[in-house]
Amino acid sequence: MIKVIKNGTVITMDNKREKKFEKLDIVIKDNIISGIENNYKGEYDEIIDATGKIVMPGLINCHAHLGMSIFRATNDNLDLNTWLNDKIWPIEDKMTDEDIYYTTLLSCIEMIKTGTTTSNDMYMGRSGILKAINETKVRLMIAGTCIGEYKKEVFDNYEEFYLNNKNNEMLSFSIAPHGLYTCSKELMMECKKFADKYNIPIHTHFCENESEVKTIKDTYNTTPINALNDLKLLENKLILAHCTFIEEEDLKLLKDKDVSFVHNPVSNLNLGCGVADVITYRKNGVNVCLGTDGQGSGNNMNMFYHMSFVDFLQKGKYKDPTVFSSYETLEMATINGAKALGLEKEIGSIEVGKKADIIILDLSNTEIYPTPDLITQVTHNVESNNIDTTIIDGNVLMKNHKLLIDTDEEELKKKIDSIIFNLIK
Numbered sequence: 001m002i003k004v005i006k007n008g009t010v011i012t013m014d015n016k017r018e019k020k021f022e023k024l025d026i027v028i029k030d031n032i033i034s035g036i037e038n039n040y041k042g043e044y045d046e047i048i049d050a051t052g053k054i055v056m057p058g059l060i061n062c063h064a065h066l067g068m069s070i071f072r073a074t075n076d077n078l079d080l081n082t083w084l085n086d087k088i089w090p091i092e093d094k095m096t097d098e099d100i101y102y103t104t105l106l107s108c109i110e111m112i113k114t115g116t117t118t119s120n121d122m123y124m125g126r127s128g129i130l131k132a133i134n135e136t137k138v139r140l141m142i143a144g145t146c147i148g149e150y151k152k153e154v155f156d157n158y159e160e161f162y163l164n165n166k167n168n169e170m171l172s173f174s175i176a177p178h179g180l181y182t183c184s185k186e187l188m189m190e191c192k193k194f195a196d197k198y199n200i201p202i203h204t205h206f207c208e209n210e211s212e213v214k215t216i217k218d219t220y221n222t223t224p225i226n227a228l229n230d231l232k233l234l235e236n237k238l239i240l241a242h243c244t245f246i247e248e249e250d251l252k253l254l255k256d257k258d259v260s261f262v263h264n265p266v267s268n269l270n271l272g273c274g275v276a277d278v279i280t281y282r283k284n285g286v287n288v289c290l291g292t293d294g295q296g297s298g299n300n301m302n303m304f305y306h307m308s309f310v311d312f313l314q315k316g317k318y319k320d321p322t323v324f325s326s327y328e329t330l331e332m333a334t335i336n337g338a339k340a341l342g343l344e345k346e347i348g349s350i351e352v353g354k355k356a357d358i359i360i361l362d363l364s365n366t367e368i369y370p371t372p373d374l375i376t377q378v379t380h381n382v383e384s385n386n387i388d389t390t391i392i393d394g395n396v397l398m399k400n401h402k403l404l405i406d407t408d409e410e411e412l413k414k415k416i417d418s419i420i421f422n423l424i425k
């Protein structure tokens with residue numbers, strides 16, 4: 001099956017192309033990008049006309065909790081610990097895998113409609129998550145989540161799930177201890193063993209707010225990065241979500257390590273955690289990517305919305321508009337995200353041989369017209385109504401704004417309302 005995306009202006013995010021944004025045809029053979037050409041004249045089964053539109057890699061959300069859609073925008077005036085302890089965890093304890101199927105399904109639709117093609121998830125209820133992924137065909141890094149003390153059965157269950165699903169093309173896997181401040185040392189070490197055994201990343205919350213940093217310092221008698229080092233976790237591939245407070249001295253320890261920081265600007269602002277120093281992290285060679293966090297604190301999973309905060313925050317923090325560019329923001333949401341997940345050979349840019357995870361934007365509506373600077377427009381002014389087409393693994397999941405998956409959105413919303421009624425009200 002050959003599809004051709006014809007005549008769009010292409011943002012490849014392939015630095016070898018020197019940031020040229022040319023009119024190109026993208027040829028997709030099955031699920032792989034097989035050609036990037038000026039005027040494709042070969043065979044095809046389907047043409048997707050992108051004349052006047054922007055073609056770019058699908059966005060990669062490196063820290064999300066897809067099952068949390070029912071908590072959308074529920075945090076107002078609460079600090080992180082109060083919010084988790086009073087509003088989130090007691091309800092999550094009651095959620096079944098079936099509930100999580102529906103709440104994840106809602107998030108998968110949100111991903112497709114807002115141009116995110118891969119998410120790095122951290123949630124329980126894996127059978128529900130898997131069902132939603134199989135139904136919507138979005139790409140997901142799924143997590144073996146754990147918190148508190150080590151429980152062998154939790155790891156046995158995840159191992160069985162991993163072995164049964166490791167050949168699923170749409171899935172990759174992490175082990176995800178909730179955080180250094182909420183997991184015992186023994187549990188962290190078991191996560192390391194599991195990550196080593198299957199060569200998968202460790203995805204965890206890290207240095208989200210000052211009270212967490214203090215708890216880690218009190219427990220480990222050293223800084224959080226040093227604590228990771230003492231546990232030999234820096235030898236693993238780490239995906240550290242938040243990193244709002246990292247001491248610059250400690251960044252030296254991360255040199256040449258396979259560590260990525262996931263910046264979650266909206267969640268960090270909403271919970272009053274602070275603003276991560278993305279500039280310093282990047283200067284010290286850390287791969288920084290972007291996440292939305294769950295909709296509870298991030299309010300939505302629209303990566304375009306979350307991107308719009310990134311350079312503004314750094315420019316404001318440094319009182320200097322030259323410190324950060326829109327292109328760097330877009331790298332965080334695409335190719336840097338792919339690197340964080342260890343998928344940079346497969347996704348994150350439009351290059352021949354990569355998986356066809358591609359979105360098409362229509363920026364012709366009057367209220368954001370015109371587009372003299374393409375990248376600034378894309379990182380600041382795109383809303384969900386500008387996302388015209390979403391293709392994941394060669395499958396066209398939305399075209400001309402029409403969702404092409406077999407899910408009844410109205411029925412789903414009714415189901416979500418009943419879950420909220422049963423769990424929360």
Ligand SMILES: [Zn+2]
Pocket residue numbers: 063064065205241293294
């Ligand atoms: Zn989170």
